[in-house]
Amino acid sequence: xxxxxxxxxxxxxxxxxxxxxxxxxxxxxxxxxxxxxxxxxxxxxxxxxxxxxxxxxxxxxxxxxxxxxxxxxxxxxxxxxxxxxxxxxxxxxxxxxxxxxxxxxxxxxxxxxxxxxxxxxxxxxxxxxxxxxxxxxxxxxxxxxxxxxxxxxxxxxxxxxxxxxxxxxxxxxxxxxxxxxxxxxxxxxxxxxxxxxxxxxxxxxxxxxxxxxxxxxxxxxxxxxxxxxxxxxxxxxxxxxxxxxxxxxxxxxxxxxxxxxxxxxxxxxxxxxxxxxxxxxxxxxxxxxxxxxxxxxxxxxxxxxxxxxxxxxxxxxxxxxxxxxxxxxxxxxxxxxxxxxxxxxxxxxxxxxxxxxxxxxxxxxxxxxxxxxxxxxxxxxxxxxxxxxxxxxxxxxxxxxxxxxxxxxxxxxxxxxxxxxxxxxxxxxxxxxxxxxxxxxxxxxxxxxxxxxxxxxxxxxxxxxxxxxxxxxxxxxxxxxxxxxxxxxxxxxxxxxxxxxxxxxxxxxxxxxxxxxxxxxxxxxxxxxxxxxxxxxxxxxxxxxxxxxxxxxxxxxxxxxxxxxxxxxxxxxxxxxxxxxxxxxxxxxxxxxxxxxxxxxxxxxxxxxxxxxxxxxxxxxxxxxxxxxxxxxxxxxxxx
Amino acid sequence: xxxxxxxxxxxxxxxxxxxxxxxxxxxxxxxxxxxxxxxxxxxxxxxxxxxxxxxxxxxxxxxxxxxxxxxxxxxxxxxxxxxxxxxxxxxxxxxxxxxxxxxxxxxxxxxxxxxxxxxxxxxxxxxxxxxxxxxxxxxxxxxxxxxxxxxxxxxxxxxxxxxxxxxxxxxxxxxxxxxxxxxxxxxxxxxxxxxxxxxxxxxxxxxxxxxxxxxxxxxxxxxxxxxxxxxxxxxxxxxxxxxxxxxxxxxxxxxxxxxxxxxxxxxxxxxxxxxxxxxxxxxxxxxxxxxxxxxxxxxxxxxxxx
Numbered sequence: 001x002x003x004x005x006x007x008x009x010x011x012x013x014x015x016x017x018x019x020x021x022x023x024x025x026x027x028x029x030x031x032x033x034x035x036x037x038x039x040x041x042x043x044x045x046x047x048x049x050x051x052x053x054x055x056x057x058x059x060x061x062x063x064x065x066x067x068x069x070x071x072x073x074x075x076x077x078x079x080x081x082x083x084x085x086x087x088x089x090x091x092x093x094x095x096x097x098x099x100x101x102x103x104x105x106x107x108x109x110x111x112x113x114x115x116x117x118x119x120x121x122x123x124x125x126x127x128x129x130x131x132x133x134x135x136x137x138x139x140x141x142x143x144x145x146x147x148x149x150x151x152x153x154x155x156x157x158x159x160x161x162x163x164x165x166x167x168x169x170x171x172x173x174x175x176x177x178x179x180x181x182x183x184x185x186x187x188x189x190x191x192x193x194x195x196x197x198x199x200x201x202x203x204x205x206x207x208x209x210x211x212x213x214x215x216x217x218x219x220x221x222x223x224x225x226x227x228x229x230x231x232x233x234x235x236x237x238x239x240x241x242x243x244x245x246x247x248x249x250x251x252x253x254x255x256x257x258x259x260x261x262x263x264x265x266x267x268x269x270x271x272x273x274x275x276x277x278x279x280x281x282x283x284x285x286x287x288x289x290x291x292x293x294x295x296x297x298x299x300x301x302x303x304x305x306x307x308x309x310x311x312x313x314x315x316x317x318x319x320x321x322x323x324x325x326x327x328x329x330x331x332x333x334x335x336x337x338x339x340x341x342x343x344x345x346x347x348x349x350x351x352x353x354x355x356x357x358x359x360x361x362x363x364x365x366x367x368x369x370x371x372x373x374x375x376x377x378x379x380x381x382x383x384x385x386x387x388x389x390x391x392x393x394x395x396x397x398x399x400x401x402x403x404x405x406x407x408x409x410x411x412x413x414x415x416x417x418x419x420x421x422x423x424x425x426x427x428x429x430x431x432x433x434x435x436x437x438x439x440x441x442x443x444x445x446x447x448x449x450x451x452x453x454x455x456x457x458x459x460x461x462x463x464x465x466x467x468x469x470x471x472x473x474x475x476x477x478x479x480x481x482x483x484x485x486x487x488x489x490x491x492x493x494x495x496x497x498x499x500x501x502x503x504x505x506x507x508x509x510x511x512x513x514x515x516x517x518x519x520x521x522x523x524x525x526x527x528x529x530x531x532x533x534x535x536x537x538x539x540x541x542x543x544x545x546x547x548x549x550x551x552x553x554x555x556x557x558x559x560x561x562x563x564x565x566x567x568x569x570x571x572x573x574x575x576x577x578x579x580x581x582x583x584x585x586x587x588x589x590x591x592x593x594x595x596x597x598x599x600x601x602x603x604x605x606x607x608x609x610x611x612x613x614x615x616x617x618x619x620x621x622x623x624x625x626x627x628x629x630x631x632x633x634x635x636x637x638x639x640x
Numbered sequence: 641x642x643x644x645x646x647x648x649x650x651x652x653x654x655x656x657x658x659x660x661x662x663x664x665x666x667x668x669x670x671x672x673x674x675x676x677x678x679x680x681x682x683x684x685x686x687x688x689x690x691x692x693x694x695x696x697x698x699x700x701x702x703x704x705x706x707x708x709x710x711x712x713x714x715x716x717x718x719x720x721x722x723x724x725x726x727x728x729x730x731x732x733x734x735x736x737x738x739x740x741x742x743x744x745x746x747x748x749x750x751x752x753x754x755x756x757x758x759x760x761x762x763x764x765x766x767x768x769x770x771x772x773x774x775x776x777x778x779x780x781x782x783x784x785x786x787x788x789x790x791x792x793x794x795x796x797x798x799x800x801x802x803x804x805x806x807x808x809x810x811x812x813x814x815x816x817x818x819x820x821x822x823x824x825x826x827x828x829x830x831x832x833x834x835x836x837x838x839x840x841x842x843x844x845x846x847x848x849x850x851x852x853x854x855x856x857x858x859x860x861x862x863x864x865x866x867x868x869x870x871x872x873x874x875x876x877x878x879x880x881x882x883x884x885x886x887x888x889x890x891x892x893x894x895x896x897x898x899x900x901x902x903x904x905x906x907x908x909x910x911x912x913x914x915x916x917x918x919x920x921x922x923x924x925x926x927x928x929x930x931x932x933x934x935x936x937x938x939x940x941x942x943x944x945x946x
Contacts, residue, residue: 029796046905049722056677132688134675140682150684201684277723298724298732299897300806324805327901328892334791334803335895499672499910506680517678538680 027362029337033596033615036319042332042344043323046299050280052262053126056134058519058606061262062345063323066291066304066610068265069311071100071119071244072256074607076599077629078421079369079523081256085114085266085288086244094557095251097193100244107309108268110286116238122266124231129202135263138521141252143192143235144199151202153226154233164224166196169217192235192247199229251556253564254524260607261521290316290611299325310611317614336592342615343593346606351471354406361625362592366602367409367419369520370587371528372475374464374513375505378580379542382443382458383512389579390429391439392513395486396479396582397431404478405471408585414575415525416586419604423525423565426573428583433486440487454488462512463492467501472515475584505540513582516540523604525568526556532575541580548574595622601629645935652927659923660710660916664703667912674719674910693719706916715917720909726917729902734884734921737891737898739809741883744822745876751822752829753872757865759830760837771830778827787820787893804895817894821887825879829872837868870940877933881926885918 034040044059052064065074072081083089086100106114127136127149140146147153155164185193200207200221211218235247248255258264268286271279278284285293290312291304302323306316324341326332329350335341346368349357357363376383376392383389398410409417412428429435441452464480466472476493484490491513496504505514518538520527531537533552535544548571555567575581589602598621599612612635616622675681675689690696694705709715715726755775759768794816795803807813840846841864849859886900899918906914937944 030799046721046901048720051722054722129688130692132685132692134677134681134685134689136685136688137682146684149688203687280723297897298721298729299895299901324895326895328895330788331804331893331895334796335805337796338799338803340802340805497671498908499670499676502676502678502680503671519678536680537682540680 028357028360030339031594032339033617037317037615039318039321040341041321041323042326042341044345045327046325052265053133053267063302064262066321067287067289067293069288070259070265072259073609074260076609076612076635077601077603077631079603079605079607081260095253096248098246098255102242103311104242106311108286108288109292109307109309114288115241116244118266119244120236120238121269123236126263138261138263141248143247143249144229145234147199147229148231148234152229153200154197154229155221156225156227158225164198164220166198168220169198253556254522254526257522257524312611316611342597344591346589346591348591351406362595364591364593364602364626365407365588367416368587368589369416369419369604371411371416372517372584374582375516375541376580377508377510377512377542382461385443386578387439387443391436393579393582394429394432395436396482401478402585405585407588407590411583411585414572414583415528420525424569426569426576428576457489459489463494464513465494465510466515467498468495508542529568529571543578543580601627648931656920656923660920663916663919664706667915672910710920716913718911718914720911726913730921733897733899733902736806736896737886738884740817743818745825745880745883748822748825748829752826753833756830756833757837759834775827775830778823783820784889786823790816790820806896817890821890832871832875833869836871837864840864840867866940873936873940874933877929878926881929885922885925
């Protein structure tokens with residue numbers, strides 16, 4: 001009897017042994033296209049909502065892209081902005097004002113035209129304190145939008161009716177000239193092109209903090225009226241039904257790129273006003289994109305079908321897309337292998353499977369608009385010493401780390417490598433153990449002869465904090481081993497549950513070093529560089545330099561893209577000089593699609609404009625390997 | 641009997657309030673909030689969110705609101721899934737978890753009791769050793785190992801069954817999750833009913849039944865099983881309650897839109913109303929099933945009187 005039991009066990013293990021990828025196969029699992037033009041796509045976590053102004057994640061963004069059009073849309077290969085609802089745009093001499101000319105044939109799915117007024121409504125809603133959108137910060141470049149979102153105030157002299165200006169407080173002489181000289185303008189235009197008014201935060205407490213910090217401000221405000229900043233004060237104006245003018249509080253050359261973001265896509269006023277929070281229900285929702293929402297079943301599937309009212313409907317070849325929200329990588333890979341789905345979202349292939357999957361033709365991998373790095377707590381010794389920070393950075397072999405990670409590219413700078421065409425990245429310190437030890441010796445951790453001595457280093461003050469995931473642990477252990485081997489220092493590892501880790505890094509309670517990752521919000525190096533443009537927020541290191549901010553702003557004011565990139569690169573070099581970070585690697589996209597899925601590319605954001613995607617039934621035309629990311633002219637190129 | 645049930649039901653409500661209060665306190669203690677993400681929010685945006693969801697109010701106001709919601713059986717809206725009420729989520733996901741869980745338990749009962757009873761009747765035979773060996777494997781094999789093995793075999797090697805996803809209860813998709821879920825219970829039940837039967841078959845009243853000339857079939861089924869299954873009955877209460885309210889691992893491995901997935905994610909997302917709603921629902925189910933088990937004792941065991 002026991003023999004029979006063993007027979008069964010043997011059979012089971014034999015079955016297991018012969019599965020997996022067969023060596024002769026070019027693809028992972030079944031390659032049978034679905035009938036007709038239907039795409040089945042695994043989109044990641046369960047979406048928070050179908051409201052693009054509320055949902056923040058990438059899994060949501062990919063579904064919103066099917067349903068909602070933007071003024072601009074991602075290019076399928078480069079993710080750079082392409083004209084969409086906006087046919088073209090103009091920009092003023094310092095990148096601070098954009099005029100968008102919207103296409104006249106765009107319609108909501110209920111047949112109503114999509115106009116500049118819809119944009120005004122949408123952005124006012126997006127930024128309203130009542131909606132409380134977590135993504136609101138993305139639009140803070142729009143003039144006075146931050147003050148409106150924070151329920152802030154202008155300050156007005158009750159006698160003269162004059163508003164207090166920023167320049168009054170800073171003490172710079174900046175007269176009221178522009179107000180006078182542009183007398184032919186509408187009052188709103190005069191207001192927008194005039195000098196920046198002083199705004200105060202909404203709550204009393206923050207106001208008092210500001211007064212205490214700046215007595216001059218308190219003096220200016222005393223006895224004045226506080227006038228609430230309203231939605232109508234923001235720099236968003238419908239010049240005519242199809243012309244939208246946006247005034248920004250600072251130069252933002254990448255603004256058209258920002259418009260591809262879900263947060264800035266228009267939403268239908270007529271439905272939101274009628275149904276409130278229920279406007280996204282399947283029976284109520286009105287959309288603007290190439291597809292219509294047909295079915296929404298939480299944790300199960302979201303089905304969208306081709307929209308007949310979409311302005312570019314002739315180009316749309318898919319009749320239907322089914323999005324499957326899912327979180328288990330193995331389950332996704334199983335469904336993909338069994339041919340139940342045609343493509344999956346990014347970061348899905350488990351590292352342990354890469355030996356088998358990596359060489360296959362349907363494996364998609366390319367650099368991503370995302371990096372991994374460690375931050376130093378520069379406010380506490382020993383990491384308040386640049387030499388120590390540089391030593392810890394130079395003692396990590398990034399090339400070996402990338403090889404160990406398998407899907408990543410080594411990084412020595414602070415912006416991802418090779419995804420921003422024309423941007424010449426500065427090169428950070430390379431791997432150099434001798435220099436690292438010398439630097440530490442110079443910092444005072446040396447013996448009597450002046451040679452580096454690990455026993456003098458206060459290792460108890462340093463630990464490496466990371467949030468608990470398998471891959472973060474592997475990287476942390478790798479880096480820990482590097483320091484042990486190269487510096488003779490064993491840095492303690494501290495893993496924390498996600499929310500606890502966020503709290504610790506946000507309040508800078510971490511000791512020495514903490515893990516960070518950043519996914520770009522748009523396709524421009526500035527989405528990384530701006531992390532250090534403020535001492536708080538996502539900076540995390542405690543390092544901040546007004547000079548650095550100055551460099552960034554100078555770069556952004558430049559109309560010449562080459563000059564701008566040069567200045568941004570200079571600023572980035574400044575970060576690498578001070579080394580508040582240890583760059584680790586540029587992430588890569590790491591996903592799969594069947595060869596018959598065409599028009600889908602491993603672009604840096606894994607953002608697929610669905611109108612270009614289709615199912616190819618002729619095997620002769622299938623993709624063989626990774627399709628090229630170089631724009632081939634099949635798609636509209638960005639206008640100026 | 642009726643008085644017993646009423647007395648038990650009266651204790652249930654305070655118990656549920658204690659459970660949700662403890663849960664509520666634990667959520668407060670855990671760091672982070674439903675809106676904290678990798679990107680740090682500017683303080684003003686955080687303030688907007690806190691105002692919108694009433695998180696800026698004093699704790700006793702928030703606690704009172706939660707208690708009142710619980711007492712009304714309306715847990716409010718999920719914080720994470722905008723526009724979805726907790727009740728709606730329970731309504732949609734419960735049938736999936738419950739049907740899978742119930743089917744798995746019925747399968748486990750059917751196979752488990754049969755195997756257990758036969759093993760007891762043929763104690764120490766080859767059949768007995770084989771089935772108890774299998775039961776041991778079933779108990780020790782966690783379902784996150786068993787699930788993938790079944791998928792690998794039946795979905796990815798022979799392509800007989802779909803590897804995952806929900807297509808309604810009456811579909812091929814249901815087979816693998818039900819089998820995965822039921823194996824461990826099958827094993828427990830087999831062992832419980834075997835030992836229960838062994839004990840009963842040696843007891844005096846069985847000897848009496850045999851002595852008065854009853855047919856062996858009647859002895860085993862009418863007298864033996866009734867007593868021998870008592871351990872299974874007491875096991876059924878909590879087991880069924882847990883099965884019906886969703887099983888995280890199986891739901892994730894097979895991508896089923898059940899309550900278990902919501903529960904784990906609600907905790908990770910600090911989605912307070914959803915956590916409270918699911919915890920309250922789970923406690924009600926557990927308490928109710930325990931009550932049912934206690935009532936069922938009266939029918940199975942003539943010695944029990946209320």
